[in-house]
Amino acid sequence: MAFVFLPALARMAVCGGTHGNELSGVYVVQEMERQRKEKGEGVWPIPVTTVLSNPRAVKECRRYIDTDMNRCFTRDTLSCPITDSSPYEVRRAQELNNLLGLKESTDATDMICDLHNTTSNMGVTLIHYTTSDWVTLHICKYLQTKITNVPVRVLVLDFPICDAYNLESVSKHGFTLEVGPQPHGVIRADIYNIMKEAVDLTIDWIHKFNSGMVFEGGDVEAFKFIKSVDYPRDPETRSLTAAIHPQLQDRDFSLLKQGDPLFYTFSGETVKYEEEETLHPFFINEAAYYEKGIAFHLAKKLTLTIPTVQVQKD
Amino acid sequence: MAFVFLPALARMAVCGGTHGNELSGVYVVQEMERQRKEKGEGVWPIPVTTVLSNPRAVKECRRYIDTDMNRCFTRDTLSCPITDSSPYEVRRAQELNNLLGLKESTDATDMICDLHNTTSNMGVTLIHYTTSDWVTLHICKYLQTKITNVPVRVLVLDFPICDAYNLESVSKHGFTLEVGPQPHGVIRADIYNIMKEAVDLTIDWIHKFNSGMVFEGGDVEAFKFIKSVDYPRDPETRSLTAAIHPQLQDRDFSLLKQGDPLFYTFSGETVKYEEEETLHPFFINEAAYYEKGIAFHLAKKLTLTIPTVQVQKD
Numbered sequence: 307m308a309f310v311f312l313p314a315l316a317r318m319a320v321c322g323g324t325h326g327n328e329l330s331g332v333y334v335v336q337e338m339e340r341q342r343k344e345k346g347e348g349v350w351p352i353p354v355t356t357v358l359s360n361p362r363a364v365k366e367c368r369r370y371i372d373t374d375m376n377r378c379f380t381r382d383t384l385s386c387p388i389t390d391s392s393p394y395e396v397r398r399a400q401e402l403n404n405l406l407g408l409k410e411s412t413d414a415t416d417m418i419c420d421l422h423n424t425t426s427n428m429g430v431t432l433i434h435y436t437t438s439d440w441v442t443l444h445i446c447k448y449l450q451t452k453i454t455n456v457p458v459r460v461l462v463l464d465f466p467i468c469d470a471y472n473l474e475s476v477s478k479h480g481f482t483l484e485v486g487p488q489p490h491g492v493i494r495a496d497i498y499n500i501m502k503e504a505v506d507l508t509i510d511w512i513h514k515f516n517s518g519m520v521f522e523g524g525d526v527e528a529f530k531f532i533k534s535v536d537y538p539r540d541p542e543t544r545s546l547t548a549a550i551h552p553q554l555q556d557r558d559f560s561l562l563k564q565g566d567p568l569f570y571t572f573s574g575e576t577v578k579y580e581e582e583e584t585l586h587p588f589f590i591n592e593a594a595y596y597e598k599g600i601a602f603h604l605a606k607k608l609t610l611t612i613p614t615v616q617v618q619k620d
Numbered sequence: 621m622a623f624v625f626l627p628a629l630a631r632m633a634v635c636g637g638t639h640g641n642e643l644s645g646v647y648v649v650q651e652m653e654r655q656r657k658e659k660g661e662g663v664w665p666i667p668v669t670t671v672l673s674n675p676r677a678v679k680e681c682r683r684y685i686d687t688d689m690n691r692c693f694t695r696d697t698l699s700c701p702i703t704d705s706s707p708y709e710v711r712r713a714q715e716l717n718n719l720l721g722l723k724e725s726t727d728a729t730d731m732i733c734d735l736h737n738t739t740s741n742m743g744v745t746l747i748h749y750t751t752s753d754w755v756t757l758h759i760c761k762y763l764q765t766k767i768t769n770v771p772v773r774v775l776v777l778d779f780p781i782c783d784a785y786n787l788e789s790v791s792k793h794g795f796t797l798e799v800g801p802q803p804h805g806v807i808r809a810d811i812y813n814i815m816k817e818a819v820d821l822t823i824d825w826i827h828k829f830n831s832g833m834v835f836e837g838g839d840v841e842a843f844k845f846i847k848s849v850d851y852p853r854d855p856e857t858r859s860l861t862a863a864i865h866p867q868l869q870d871r872d873f874s875l876l877k878q879g880d881p882l883f884y885t886f887s888g889e890t891v892k893y894e895e896e897e898t899l900h901p902f903f904i905n906e907a908a909y910y911e912k913g914i915a916f917h918l919a920k921k922l923t924l925t926i927p928t929v930q931v932q933k934d
Contacts, residue, residue: 333860333863333886334886336859336886337886337887340886340887341887367910367911425803425805425806487803489739489801489803489804489806489907490803490804490805490907491739491804491907491908491910492739492803492905492907493860493863493905494863494864494869494905495863495864495865495866495869495884496866496869498863498886499866545650546647546807549647549807549808549809549812550808550809551809552809552810552813555808555809555810570809572647572650572651572654572812573651573654573655591806591807591808593803593804593805593806594805596681596805597681
C-alpha cells in the first residue's frame with residue numbers, strides 16, 4: 307500500500323445557499339454562525355470560514371437570480387470582465403473566488419464543503435471533479451464509515467480543474483455535499499441532521515489529519531458521470547409528455563438494465579431503457595434540472611485505490 | 621335518512637396550474653386536452669371545460685407572478701376595479717370569474733375541480749368551504765370509497781361564500797383537490813396517477829348522478845380548519861430557528877396531544893405542543909406557507925351527516 311505525506315489543511319470553508327432554495331445548507335451555515343457567536347472562534351478545532359454563497363437568491367428563496375451560480379466557477383467565467391449587464395451570479399462568483407481562492411493558486415483555501423439539497427433520493431452524495439485527490443477521497447471514505455443510517459456515495463465528474471464549474475473547484479480540495487430527498491424551499495429536520503453530521507465529521511477528519519493521525523488507504527467505491535438523459539417532450543411545445551416511471555423514481559444509484567422502465571407517459575405508456583450498457587441513474591427527477599433538459603444522469607461504477615496518508619512534518 | 625332531489629350538473633370545469641409550480645394539475649389538464657383533440661368532445665360522458673388557470677406562472681414554474689391567485693376569489697377582490705398597477709393574478713382571477721362564474725350567480729359553472737399539489741404528506745385531501753354542500757360531500761364520499769391505495773380526507777374551511785378565496789368558490793359546487801407529497805416544480809408519476817383517477821371518478825359520479833342514480837346518504841368524516849401555527853423564528857431577522865420535528869414530519873392528520881413534539885431547533889432542542897385540546901395537524905411543512913408564516917394548520921375532526929340524493933326530474 308502506497309504511503310503519502312501531504313500538507314496540513316490550514317483553511318476550510320463551509321458554504322450554504324449556493325442555490326438559494328436548498329435550505330439545509332442555509333440553516334447549517336446559520337447555526338454554525340450562531341455557535342461561533344455563542345462560543346467564540348475556538349468552537350471548532352480548526353479555523354472554519356462560513357459563507358452564505360448567494361444571499362440574494364436565499365432572500366427570495368430561489369435557485370438563482372440571473373443564472374445558476376454553481377456553473378460560474380470555470381477559469382473563463384471567473385476571469386471575464388464585469389460590466390453593467392453581467393449577471394448577479396457571475397459577479398458574486400468572482401467575489402467568492404477572491405474570498406476563497408484564487409482558483410488554481412497556492413493561496414486558495416485548502417478545503418471547501420459546499421452544501422446542497424436535491425429532490426432526488428440520493429442520500430448523501432459527495433461530488434467532486436477528480437479521481438486523484440487523496441484528501442477529498444479520504445474524507446469521503448471517512449464519511450462512508452461513520453454515517454451508517456443513510457447511504458453515502460462518491461461521485462466523480464472527472465473534469466480538468468479549469469473547466470470545473472462548481473464552487474468547491476475554487477479550493478485545493480473539497481466537495482459538493484448533496485443531501486436528499488428534500489423539496490426545494492423546504493427544510494426537513496432529518497435531512498438537516500444528516501448534513502450537519504457530515505460537516506462535523508469533515509471538520510473532525512481535518513483536525514485528526516492535521517494532528518498527525520495516519521489514515522489507512524484502500525479501495526473506495528465511486529460513480530463516474532457518463533451522460534445525461536432528457537424527458538420525452540412534445541417536439542413543438544417542448545412540454546414534457548412523460549414523467550419518471552414509478553419503478554425508477556427514488557431508485558437513484560440502482561442498476562439500470564436494458565428493458566427496465568424509464569418513463570411513464572401521461573397517457574399511461576411505459577418507455578424503456580434500450581441500451582445494452584448497464585449504468586447507474588442518479589439525480590432522478592431533480593426539480594432544478596427540468597430547465598436544463600435532464601431527467602437523470604447516468605454513471606458507471608468504479609473502484610478507486612487510495613494511498614495511506616499522513617500530514618507532512620514541518 | 622333524509623332524501624333530497626337536486627338539479628343536474630350541466631357544466632363542469634377542471635382547472636390546473638392555479639399555482640404554476642404544482643405540476644400534477646398542469647399535466648392532468650394537458651393530458652385531458654390531448655385526449656379531447658384525439659377523440660373529440662364526446663371523450664367524457666359530460667361536458668368538461670379544461671383550464672390552465674395561471675399560464676404565466678406555469679411558464680415560469682413559479683407559484684405566482686405578483687400575488688397568490690388562490691386568495692383572489694373573494695367577492696371584494698373579484699369586484700375591485702382593474703388599474704395599471706393591479707397584480708396579474710387579480711386580473712386573471714376576474715377573467716376566470718367571467719369564464720367560470722359569475723361567483724354567487726345562477727350562471728355559475730356547476731362544479732369546479734381545482735388541482736393542487738403539496739409538499740405535505742396529505743395523500744388526497746378534498747378542501748371546500750361549507751359543511752352543507754351535498755353534491756360536493758357526496759363526491760368526497762364517492763372518492764373515499766373508490767380510492768383505496770392512499771387516504772382520502774375531507775377538509776372544510778367553513779367560510780361564508782363571499783369570503784371564500786379559492787378558485788372553486790366561483791362555482792356552485794366544487795373542491796380543491798390537493799395531492800401530496802410532491803415537491804413543487806416536480807412531477808411524480810404516482811401522484812399524477814392518483815390525481816387523474818380522482819378527476820375521472822368525479823366525472824364518473826356526475827355522469828351517474830345526472831343519469832338518475834340514487835346516492836345513499838350517511839356519515840362523512842371530515843376535518844374542520846381551526847387555526848394556523850408558525851415556525852419558531854428569530855425575533856429580529858424573522859429567520860426560522862427550528863424545523864418541523866422528525867416525529868411530526870409526514871404525519872398529517874394524526875392526533876396531536878399535549879407534550880407531543882412540534883419543532884426541532886437547529887441547535888437540537890425539541891419544542892412541544894403545550895395546549896390541552898387534541899387537534900389534527902395538516903399542511904405540515906408545506907413549502908409555499910413559509911412566506912405566509914404557517915408551519916402547519918390544526919383541525920378538529922367532525923362527522924357530517926349527508927342525505928340521500930337524486931337528480932331532479934325535468
